[in-house]
Amino acid sequence: MTTEPINTPPGTPPKPAAPVPLPQINPTTQAPRPQPPQQKAPPLPGVKHVIAVGAGKGGVGKSTIAVNLAVGLAQRGHAVGLLDGDIYGPSLPTMLGLDALAANLLGNMLQPFYVHGIKAMTIGKLVDPEKPLIWRGPMAHGAFKQLVEQTQWGQLDYLIIDLPPGTGDVALTMAQLLKLTGAVVVCTPQRVAQDDALRALRMFQQLNIDILGVVENMSCFIADDGKEYDIFGKGGAQLMAQRTGVPFLGAVPITMALRQNSDLGNPSANFQGQTPLANALDTLCTNLQGQVALSDFKAPQRTPTLTIN
Numbered sequence: 161m162t163t164e165p166i167n168t169p170p171g172t173p174p175k176p177a178a179p180v181p182l183p184q185i186n187p188t189t190q191a192p193r194p195q196p197p198q199q200k201a202p203p204l205p206g207v208k209h210v211i212a213v214g215a216g217k218g219g220v221g222k223s224t225i226a227v228n229l230a231v232g233l234a235q236r237g238h239a240v241g242l243l244d245g246d247i248y249g250p251s252l253p254t255m256l257g258l259d260a261l262a263a264n265l266l267g268n269m270l271q272p273f274y275v276h277g278i279k280a281m282t283i284g285k286l287v288d289p290e291k292p293l294i295w296r297g298p299m300a301h302g303a304f305k306q307l308v309e310q311t312q313w314g315q316l317d318y319l320i321i322d323l324p325p326g327t328g329d330v331a332l333t334m335a336q337l338l339k340l341t342g343a344v345v346v347c348t349p350q351r352v353a354q355d356d357a358l359r360a361l362r363m364f365q366q367l368n369i370d371i372l373g374v375v376e377n378m379s380c381f382i383a384d385d386g387k388e389y390d391i392f393g394k395g396g397a398q399l400m401a402q403r404t405g406v407p408f409l410g411a412v413p414i415t416m417a418l419r420q421n422s423d424l425g426n427p428s429a430n431f432q433g434q435t436p437l438a439n440a441l442d443t444l445c446t447n448l449q450g451q452v453a454l455s456d457f458k459a460p461q462r463t464p465t466l467t468i469n
């Protein structure tokens with residue numbers, strides 16, 4: 161568990177960003193030792209499936225995939241929530257176009273933003289966006305816990321959690337707090353990216369979290385004329401999934417539209433038409449749902465018992 165300040169710009173004295181409407185975070189809260197999540201009573205009884213999206217390092221498109229899985233599942237008629245667990249560098253305010261919206265408290269419960277057919281919550285709307293988010297380990301634990309427990313998620317088929325990159329405090333807190341259906345690991349095709357992704361994969365397994373699958377992002381570049389260029393290579397993440405015996409959910413190409421729609425906060429546009437991007441995202445959602453169904457099937461069934469008095 162790190163106790164050092166994170167994201168401190170060089171030469172700047174560490175100054176924690178003040179949480180705005182979140183109840184005070186108790187900096188003395190100690191993150192408890194890891195325990196199997198099965199032993200916990202679920203803190204989100206209305207949520208059927210909690211799915212974490214992680215990556216070995218930043219910049220591989222983890223948040224992009226988390227957002228588009230959430231929106232894609234919602235477009236299939238499911239009730240979906242998306243939690244920005246990337247408390248050090250929240251991307252959801254931009255990617256979901258939340259800039260003009262204000263966070264809302266009802267009693268002491270945060271009301272999620274309802275955009276693009278999903279319910280979303282992000283610490284990016286609760287703190288000053290200009291200030292660096294400096295959380296010591298226990299504070300990161302407290303902030304994540306509050307976002308999970310004090311958001312009015314209601315009934316959800318899926319809660320997608322966009323984790324910070326790497327293998328840190330938040331993933332540990334999440335595993336202690338929630339019973340997950342599983343995790344999705346996002347990876348780009350290069351060899352070095354696979355090594356990082358493998359570490360994330362092993363972290364989930366160590367935390368007793370099933371791997372629902374690996375996604376290869378930035379798999380190739382499709383130019384306007386339809387020609388494909390394998391800028392970062394292709395198929396590396398699939399190979400890594402095969403080698404480690406985990407499912408491969410699909411590949412998403414580098415596309416201008418995906419980057420633009422993310423910057424504009426309009427992920428719904430990614431699903432319009434029969435484009436290679438829309439088809440790739442559709443395949444991801446189908447395969448993820450397949451893995452979730454498999455996981456439900458494998459989950460221990462409650463056996464009926466007969467009591468004779």
Ligand code: ADP
Pocket residue numbers: 215217218219220221222223224225251325377378379412413414415416418419420422423
């Ligand atoms: P991470 O969460 O891993 O740090 P992001 O999801 O924030 O990465 O993505 C980093 C940048 O790359 C963003 O600007 C995003 O729009 C862009 N991006 C991600 N995936 C793709 C893709 N397949 N095609 C084009 N741009 C992408």
